[in-house]
Amino acid sequence: MYSTCHPAFCDIEKLGCTNALQITIAFQTYIELCEVKRFWDVQYKYNKSLDLIYLEACATKSSPLQKYIPWPAVNAISLNHIEQMQKELKSERLTLVFVEGDSTSIYYCVSAGLVKPASPEQSKEYKKRQEKKIELESEIRKNASNLYELATSVESKESQSNPELSAGD
Template sequence: MDVETKIKEDMRGLGCESDIKISLAYQLYIHLIDEKLMYDTEYCYNKDIDALYIVARPSKNEKMNIYVPIPTSEDISMDKINEMQENLCTIETGPAINLAFTEADSTTVIYSFTKGLIERQNVEKAAANRNERRSFINSELKKNKNNILNDAMNGGIVDEDDCMILE
């Protein structure tokens, strides 16, 4: 039995039934060992979220990092990332999770997501806030249009309190 078959059987033995997830995890596992030269590299499975992932140390003295293989063809939402963080992150690994987006030709790009840095605002809410600000500015401009034009034409009025005389 060759090494690839043995590793893939071990991954299946953890409880993962998906051939695609096993293949992606195997590619990532080899990538982290051979190309990234990671330490203490292990594959793990979380049945609650059906995720096969890799834990590894970038150097001997660093903490364990979590790497989740994701095919580039899969759409992934912030809710899914939050779910992975909730189920995979531990005190030992910290609040970060690394998503390893893998292309069909084995090209792998890794992005880190750290929980708790900032909550991303809902797209609809952000658009509503932007529109509300625009409406407020437009109404203020319309309300003060005559004063703004008058000040622009006459150079404006400067109160003595606004000026400081330099001697």
């Protein structure tokens, strides 16, 4: 190993986990949550009965604390194991962070129980809203330069008609 390492990596190593891969992906997830996602109050923890390193963090300063489970993408995970983690960590909602060997990570949120799928009518309505949103955003982008030119021309006309405004600048 190197003579120096990131303090968080050293701390994660000292939690009690003996699995080097789990330590590495926990550190990678920690850095991603802190530096890339810029989450708040990121903490690493270890559950001895599960032999699992997990992280807790808030997406924003005022959002609730969430649990993140770093998991090697090469390892299979069963629903029973997920349920066991939810029970042991006392959380109905967990975010599994599947980490690939190339450092790619995918976040997958799991919640206890089944969620009823949206009805066909709800799906159609959602799709219509999304299409309308995309259409409006497109119109805004198309007209942004026109709006800017209009705003600057109004501002210049006001300063020409009222010289006191331009003298106060």
